Structures are given as structure tokens and as C-alpha cells.
Amino acid sequence: MIEVDNGAADPFEAVKADYMKKGLNFPVLWDRDGKTFAAYKMKALPWGYLIGADGHVAWEGVALKQIEQVEKAIEAEMSKVE
Secondary structure (H helix, E strand, O other), rough: OOOEEEEOOOOHHHHHHHHHOOOOOEEEEEOOOOOHHHOOOOOHHHHHHHEEEOEEEEEEHHHHHHHHHHHHHHHHHHHHHO
């Protein structure tokens, strides 16, 4: 997992402080100009993507609210590489 923070909305120091405060154990990319957000046409926060074995988006949505769907999508993608 990697988090991409919308740098167009959040200053770097605030993102860094939040990362340290939460003790996150995954990388956070600070997208200074919000280009990643624009490229993926992010619809809400938090918004998640599962990139499939072929490099394309296999699932997208609010992962925290759709755990079962995310797990099924991960299983489907894992079966492609086993």
C-alpha cells in the first residue's frame, strides 16, 4: 500500500507531521502539484486503487467501506500470477 497525498491541498510539513503522528508503516507520496489526483480523476477521500497484474486499475473505490470487494479483487488478481 502507498498513500498519495494531494500536495495541491496539503502543505508538505503538515503531511509529514501527520505521518509521524499516526506512525504509518507504509510510504506516503506527497504529490506537490496534485497531478496524480488529476490523472486518476480522484472522486473522494480516501479513495483507493488496486493496480492489477497487467498494470491497469483492477478496482477503485473507498476501500474502508468496501473491504469485501477489495479482498475479492485482490484474490482475482493473485490468481492471475500464481
